[in-house]
Amino acid sequence: MEFSEHIKTANVENVVLTRPFHPPMKGTLCLTGHHLLLSGRDGDSSTQLLLLLRNIDAIEKRNAGSSGTITLKCKDLCVLQLDIPGMEECLNIARSIEALSSLETVTEMYPFFYRPPRLSLQDQWGLSSPEQDFAHIEALTDRWRLSQAAKFRQGGRFPVLSYYHRENGKVIMRSSQPLTGANRKRCKEDELLLQAVIDGSELGYIIDTRSTQLAQQARMTGGGFESKSNYIAWKRLHRNLERGKVLQESLIKLAEACSDQSHSMDRWLSKLENSKWLSHVNSVLSTAGLLAECVEREGCSVLVHGSDGTDTTLLLTTLAQLILEPHCRTLSGFLALLEREWVQAGHPFQQRCAHSAYSHARLRQEAPAFLLLLDCVWQLGRQFPLALEFGEPLLLQLARDAYASDFGTFLCNSDKERCALGVKENTHCLLQFLCRPSERDRLTNPLYQATELAIWPSVQPQALQLWTGLFFRWTQSAQCLDKAREEICNLVTQNQGCNSFPGGQRLVMLSGWLRRGCRSRARWYYLPARVLSWSPRQISRWNKQDTTDPAPLERPRVLITGGLGQLGVGLAQLLRKQYGTDNVILSDIKKPPADVFNSGPFVYADVLDYKNLRELVVNNRITWLVHYSALLSAVGEANVALARKINITGLHNVLDLALENCLRLFVPSTIGAFGPSSPRDPAPDLCVQRPRTIYGVSKVHGELMGEYLHHKYGLDFRCLRYPGIISADTQPGGGTTDYAVQIFHDALSSGQFECYLRADTRLPMMHIDDCHRATVEFMQAPDCQLSLRTYNIAAMSFTPEEVAEEIRKHLPNLRVTYNPDFVRQTIADSWPMRFDDSNAQRDWGWRSLYSLSELVVDMLGSIREQRTKSGLPVS
Ligand SMILES: NC(=O)C1=CN([C@@H]2O[C@H](COP(=O)(O)OP(=O)(O)OC[C@H]3O[C@@H](n4cnc5c(N)ncnc54)[C@H](O)[C@@H]3O)[C@@H](O)[C@H]2O)C=CC1
Ligand SMILES: CC(=O)[C@H](N)C(=O)O
Numbered sequence: 001m002e003f004s005e006h007i008k009t010a011n012v013e014n015v016v017l018t019r020p021f022h023p024p025m026k027g028t029l030c031l032t033g034h035h036l037l038l039s040g041r042d043g044d045s046s047t048q049l050l051l052l053l054r055n056i057d058a059i060e061k062r063n064a065g066s067s068g069t070i071t072l073k074c075k076d077l078c079v080l081q082l083d084i085p086g087m088e089e090c091l092n093i094a095r096s097i098e099a100l101s102s103l104e105t106v107t108e109m110y111p112f113f114y115r116p117p118r119l120s121l122q123d124q125w126g127l128s129s130p131e132q133d134f135a136h137i138e139a140l141t142d143r144w145r146l147s148q149a150a151k152f153r154q155g156g157r158f159p160v161l162s163y164y165h166r167e168n169g170k171v172i173m174r175s176s177q178p179l180t181g182a183n184r185k186r187c188k189e190d191e192l193l194l195q196a197v198i199d200g201s202e203l204g205y206i207i208d209t210r211s212t213q214l215a216q217q218a219r220m221t222g223g224g225f226e227s228k229s230n231y232i233a234w235k236r237l238h239r240n241l242e243r244g245k246v247l248q249e250s251l252i253k254l255a256e257a258c259s260d261q262s263h264s265m266d267r268w269l270s271k272l273e274n275s276k277w278l279s280h281v282n283s284v285l286s287t288a289g290l291l292a293e294c295v296e297r298e299g300c301s302v303l304v305h306g307s308d309g310t311d312t313t314l315l316l317t318t319l320a321q322l323i324l325e326p327h328c329r330t331l332s333g334f335l336a337l338l339e340r341e342w343v344q345a346g347h348p349f350q351q352r353c354a355h356s357a358y359s360h361a362r363l364r365q366e367a368p369a370f371l372l373l374l375d376c377v378w379q380l381g382r383q384f385p386l387a388l389e390f391g392e393p394l395l396l397q398l399a400r401d402a403y404a405s406d407f408g409t410f411l412c413n414s415d416k417e418r419c420a421l422g423v424k425e426n427t428h429c430l431l432q433f434l435c436r437p438s439e440r441d442r443l444t445n446p447l448y449q450a451t452e453l454a455i456w457p458s459v460q461p462q463a464l465q466l467w468t469g470l471f472f473r474w475t476q477s478a479q480c481l482d483k484a485r486e487e488i489c490n491l492v493t494q495n496q497g498c499n500s501f502p503g504g505q506r507l508v509m510l511s512g513w514l515r516r517g518c519r520s521r522a523r524w525y526y527l528p529a530r531v532l533s534w535s536p537r538q539i540s541r542w543n544k545q546d547t548t549d550p551a552p553l554e555r556p557r558v559l560i561t562g563g564l565g566q567l568g569v570g571l572a573q574l575l576r577k578q579y580g581t582d583n584v585i586l587s588d589i590k591k592p593p594a595d596v597f598n599s600g601p602f603v604y605a606d607v608l609d610y611k612n613l614r615e616l617v618v619n620n621r622i623t624w625l626v627h628y629s630a631l632l633s634a635v636g637e638a639n640v641a642l643a644r645k646i647n648i649t650g651l652h653n654v655l656d657l658a659l660e661n662c663l664r665l666f667v668p669s670t671i672g673a674f675g676p677s678s679p680r681d682p683a684p685d686l687c688v689q690r691p692r693t694i695y696g697v698s699k700v701h702g703e704l705m706g707e708y709l710h711h712k713y714g715l716d717f718r719c720l721r722y723p724g725i726i727s728a729d730t731q732p733g734g735g736t737t738d739y740a741v742q743i744f745h746d747a748l749s750s751g752q753f754e755c756y757l758r759a760d761t762r763l764p765m766m767h768i769d770d771c772h773r774a775t776v777e778f779m780q781a782p783d784c785q786l787s788l789r790t791y792n793i794a795a796m797s798f799t800p801e802e803v804a805e806e807i808r809k810h811l812p813n814l815r816v817t818y819n820p821d822f823v824r825q826t827i828a829d830s831w832p833m834r835f836d837d838s839n840a841q842r843d844w845g846w847r848s849l850y851s852l853s854e855l856v857v858d859m860l861g862s863i864r865e866q867r868t869k870s871g872l873p874v875s
Contacts, residue, residue, distance in 0.1 A: 003033030003108075006099040009092035016083040017049060020474045025049070029082065031096055034110040036072075038082075051080070052110060055404035056101040058358040061094045063087055070094050073358035075403035077255055078474040106350075106417075111408035111427035125429045127336040145189040152179055152187035154223060157309040159193060162317040162341065163295075163325065170301045171197060172291065174317050174345070176309035177208075177215075180224030191230055197301050204234045205294045207287065209306035209313060211240035223307060234303070239287045241312040242280055244367045250277050251368045255357030258471045277375075278464050284312075285376050286459045288319030296324055296454055310348060311369040314341050319376055322388075324454050330389040331444060334377075335431040338398070339409075342370065343431075348413035353403045370402050371470075376457075378467050381445070383662075384455045386714065391445040391485075392469050394434065399470055401430055446485070446492045451713050456660045460618055555579050556664070556779075559622045561607050561654065562629025564588035566730045567668075567771065569596055571626065574772045576600055585620060588629075607650030610657070617661050624664045624779060627654045633672050633827050635734030636695040647698030655705055659715050666779055667706055669721040669790060671764050672736070673699040676830040683832035685792050685839050692830050703790045710789050719790040720778055723764035723797075723835060725771050726855060728862035736827045740765055740803060744859045747807050747814045748867060751875040756821035759801040762833040766795035767850035767858065774846055781844040788843070794835035795848035796855070806856045811875065 015029040017038050025047055027040020038049040051072070058073040068090025072080045084090040103109060149158040154176035163172040178190060198204045206226055208215055215225040215238060226234060242250070257263070257271035272278070294302045306312045318341045327333040342349075351365035359366075374395045381388045381395075402410050408427025412418045434443060457463075558575055560568050563586035575584045586596065587605035596602065605616055607629045616622065629650055630636075636643035651667065658665035674683050675690040689700050706717035724737025732738040739755050740763075746753040774793045798806075804816045840846035850858070867874050 003100065006033075007031050007096045009089050009096070012084055012086065012089045012093065014085050018081040018083075019049070020078065029084070029093065031093060031100075033100060034113065036097065049080075052404050052406070053097060053101040054103070054110060055400075056097060057356045058360055059094055059097055059101075061090065063090065068094075070097075072097070075353075075356035075358075076400045076473075077259075077357060077471070079259065079358075106411055106421050106423070107426075109411060111406060111411060111423075114406040114428060116406075116428070119428050119433065121425065121428070123428070123432060125424045125432065127332065127339050127431050127435065145193060148189035149187060149193050152185075152190045153177070154179060154308055155310075157305075157346075158190070159197075159303055162304075163321050165295050165324065168295075168299050170295050170299055172295060172317055172320060173197065173301070173303045174309055174313045175303060175305045176313075177218060177223045177305055177307050178226055179222055180219060180227070181222045182219050184219075184224070184227065186227075186230050194226075194231060194234060194303065197303075198233055202233065203300055205298075205300055205302045206231070206234050206236045207291055207294075207302055207304045207316065208236055208238045209241045209243075209287070209304070209316065210238060212238045214240065218307060237290070239283070239290070241283055241287060241306070241315070242276075243306065243311050243369065244365075245363055247280060247367045247369065247372065248363055250275050250280060251371065252357045253277075254471060259475060261475055272466065278466065280372055281375050281379060281464055282459050282461075284315050284372060285319065285379060285457045285464075288316050288323060288376070289457055289459065291316050291320040292323040292454060292456070295320070310346050311352075311367065314345055314347055315369060315373050315376070317341055318373055319380075322377065322380060323456065326450055326452050329387055329450070329455075331394070331440065332435050334388070334390055334394075335434055339431050342373075343409060344415050346414040346416075349402060349410040350413050353410065356403055371399055374399050375467050375470070378469070379464055380455060380457055382465065383457055383463060385445075386447050386449040387451055387455050388445055389448045389450075390443050394443040396470060396473070397434070397443075405430060407433060446489045449714070453659060453713060458618060458661065460621060462621060555583055556624040557620060557622050558584045558624040558626060559605075559616060559620065560584070560586050560626040560628055561605060561613075561650075562588055562627070563602075564590050564592055564596065565628060565733045566725060566727055567768070568626075568628050569730060570727070570768055571628075571772050571775060572600060574776055578776070585616075585622075587616070607653055608645060610653045613653060613657055614660075617657055617663070622661070622663060624666070625654060625658055626666045626775070626779075627651065628668065630698075631695065632733050632735035633670075633693050633695040634736055634738070634824055636698075637693055637823055637827070640694045643694045643698065647695065648701055651698070651702050651705065655709060655715070655717075658717070659709060659713060662716075664716040664718065664779065665706070666718050666720075666775065667702050668775075669699045669703050669719050670696070671721060671723055671831045671835065672696040672827070673703065673721060674830075674832050678832065680832045680834075682794075682834040682836035683792065684836045685788060685790065693827055707789045716783070717789050718778055718786070720774060720840075721790065721792045721835070722771055723766045723794060725766055725768050726859065727768035728859050728866070730768075736824045736831070737763055737765065739800060740798075743800070743803060743807065743816070744856075744863050747811050748860065748863050748874055749872070751811065751813050752815045752817075753804070754817050754819055755800045756819065756824050757800055757828055758820050758825060759816075759818050760799050761825070761828045762797055762799045763828060763831060764794055764797045764833070764835045765855075766793070766848065767855045770795050770848045770850050773849075774840075777846065778840075778844060785844050788839055791840040791843070791846075792835040792837045793840050793846055793848075794837040795850060796852045797834045798852055803852065803856070806852055807860070809853075810856065810860050813875075 010031050012029045014026060015038060017025045025040045027038050030037045034053055036051045036053060040047055055074045055076060056072050057075045060071040062069045066087055067083060067085045068087050070082045070084060070090060070093065072082065084093060146158055150156040157176035159173040159175040161171055162174045165171065179185065208225055218224055226236060253275035254277040257268065257275055263271065291302055291304060294300050304313050304316050318337060321328045321337055328337045347370065348365065352367050352369060354364065355361055355366050378392065378395050401407060407430035408423045409430040411423050411427065412421060418424060433439065556579060560572055562568060563572060568586055572584050572586045581600045585601040585603055587603045589604065589606050592602050603616060605613055607613065630647050631639065631643040654665065657663065672693060672695050673689055673691055675692050675696060677688050677690045679687050691697055691700060703719055706715065706719055709715040710717045724735065724740055726740050732741050739757055743753045800816065804814060808814050837846060864874050
């Protein structure tokens with residue numbers, strides 16, 4: 001049938017179009033085989049609407065007198081209304097649209113007629129070439145075996161390589177379910193194929209995207225799963241991901257909720273929840289995280305499948321690659337990934353995207369699996385604003401083109417069908433087109449900064465948001481989003497012209513401003529991370545820039561590791577006063593005393609147990625991490641292996657966590673990070689650092705790692721070099737400066753003190769209150785005020801003799817003897833005598849409050865009070 005046979009009325013005058021964000025437009029409507037065109041005048045200028053008929057999901061007609069109204073509900077969720085004079089014209093137009101928007105013959109569809117000026121049909125179709133990508137990997141098996149294995153898998157989808165981890169050599173494979181059936185059939189070739197992937201000693205995982213129950217039920221219809229006894233080295237994990245009708249209904253409910261602006265808050269929230277769309281996003285992202293974790297962290301190969309291997313399987317393999325593989329996060333890498341994992345892998349686009357959310361037609365094979373993928377990618381981009389080279393415009397275009405496109409990429413249900421119908425010879429490839437330099441500007445993320453690290457998505461409830469750019473696109477103006485993007489582009493350009501910061505740091509600072517706000521430089525920058533999500537609702541809420549109080553949501557959630565030592569409890573007290581008791585969690589591997597346990601949240605956390613730490617951070621929505629766990633100088637020298645483990649391995653765990661979860665990380669360093677070859681009086685921030693203790697070596701390592709990750713990946717790393725800390729309420733944990741605490745206790749208990757350092761050993765010291773205040777002030781300092789990531793802080797400097805002399809002003813009978821301990825004396829002799837902290841004073845206004853005489857008064861007063869309360873004698 002010719003197109004013209006579907007068109008009874010081709011032109012109608014005086015049609016009025018009503019559409020979102022435009023005034024009504026009157027003009028001439030014209031219908032062609034593939035488009036609806038409305039040309040009219042808007043004031044002095046002529047305007048046009050050109051709508052691809054395939055984009056129309058549902059048509060609703062209404063007659064009123066001699067005219068009629070047609071409502072067109074589009075697959076991209078836009079809703080248009082046409083008021084057409086003449087009832088017959090209206091009916092004819094509606095009938096034509098109904099017929100032409102649902103053409104079934106692929107070669108009649110618009111991509112076969114689309115011939116834009118600068119594109120040639122000779123242009124190559126393929127972006128990715130699996131043969132080339134995986135050329136370095138040995139072929140796993142021969143053709144015959146493959147054909148046997150293919151017969152054993154649904155639709156012939158035998159396990160194929162999807163991703164190869166270059167560092168550990170592990171792979172992600174995908175397939176369909178094995179056809180074991182009720183008789184538990186097996187296939188030697190399939191078993192050998194999987195066995196060939198892992199050598200005998202290893203374990204592999206099979207992630208089955210169905211629940212155990214569904215997988216078992218599949219046996220009744222000829223499908224099934226890999227039994228433990230036949231696939232000995234493979235461990236099956238079942239994760240129930242929704243598919244098909246359930247997903248489609250979820251999209252329909254969500255679109256319905258989003259299109260009605262009259263909902264009250266309660267109704268909106270309940271409709272949103274009812275749609276379960278965000279739960280699907282959550283399940284998919286969590287399972288993709290699990291898949292990536294199996295490969296990267298556990299070092300295991302993984303096979304993924306559900307039933308057909310063409311929907312949920314592809315969601316997981318695509319997202320895992322985005323999480324793990326930096327190249328997939330570039331524009332061309334991502335498009336090649338989509339081509340490989342969706343177009344070539346045989347996602348049935350034509351069936352799945354036949355209808356979108358508005359159609360009244362009976363559901364057949366529709367399911368928004370691809371849309372769900374794009375939503376998950378959007379969530380990743382929102383959580384890691386610098387990590388993806390492409391931005392939201394690309395995702396929106398893909399979402400639209402999957403349903404209705406000028407290009408042939410998403411036609412048909414498999415590559416085989418595409419080849420049979422000559423799609424590649426007779427249509428243009430969208431993915432190829434999007435890679436053209438002319439498109440890049442529009443599609444790239446101005447903040448992009450490549451990172452080699454995996455980007456682990458957070459799936460805690462607050463981390464996932466509704467993709468308003470897609471679902472509210474036609475109900476809320478996106479103007480402010482465009483403006484925000486424009487401003488970001490300007491900022492990036494301006495920053496590129498600013499020579500005062502090295503290239504990488506400029507962007508990091510920019511993102512820091514955008515995320516946290518830098519009030520000291522310019523109010524304008526006080527746009528928190530949410531702006532990067534382009535969410536109109538939030539922009540208007542957060543754009544109130546005049547307030548100087550931190551927004552309540554900006555309150556940090558703090559975790560302190562090693563919190564039961566000399567310093568942790570006091571810091572927690574101070575932070576809790578400012579941010580609320582529940583927002584500060586102390587942790588340690590020791591049992592807390594009752595008063596600490598009762599004063600606020602406490603959890604067990606071993607810094608060597610990465611998983612547990614990660615759980616704590618994720619479950620408690622931690623945003624600041626204070627890493628206090630360590631073995632101090634004297635104890636460390638007595639147990640080098642343990643010190644290395646806790647101080648270095650523990651630190652690496654914390655660094656990884658902080659990077660993954662965008663935490664502000666505080667790691668204290670020490671006067672012990674200097675050695676005999678460093679300037680000693682005073683020691684500046686930057687100088688030779690060659691410490692001679694494992695404690696000092698681990699601290700220098702920490703300073704350098706943190707600074708490196710800051711410069712390379714933007715980690716918000718902050719480090720203060722503390723002097724010896726003097727406290728009355730808590731005991732020091734085995735350092736070289738501990739004598740300066742013990743002397744007060746002994747002075748008040750026995751009046752005698754034996755010092756393990758020589759009388760003239762001068763070291764920098766500080767009252768614990770100053771130490772805590774410095775830490776909190778430094779943590780609160782805006783990024784842009786910090787010219788360094790590691791600062792010395794100083795207060796006073798004294799020898800044992802001098803402090804004893806000061807104590808004698810209050811306790812004249814104090815007797816001090818000196819019996820130097822070789823290890824601690826050697827350590828102390830290698831440390832600075834004084835600290836230069838002028839950078840901290842200049843950059844973020846650091847000042848100590850306690851002098852030696854004030855410290856002595858405070859220490860004696862506090863310890864005296866403690867002893868009296870406990871009924872102990874006071875000398
Ligand atoms: N107290 C001082 O004079 C100075 C301290 N610092 C640094 O400040 C931080 C805190 O110091 P303090 O409180 O004095 O130390 P501390 O030795 O009193 O406390 C360290 C805490 O770490 C905990 N810990 C040990 N192994 C652990 C593990 N595997 N997982 C979790 N926790 C573990 C211990 O149970 C202990 O409660 C340390 O990093 C230290 O190097 C730096 C300079 C001076
Ligand atoms: C100064 C320190 O780092 C600590 N108190 C120690 O003496 O080890």
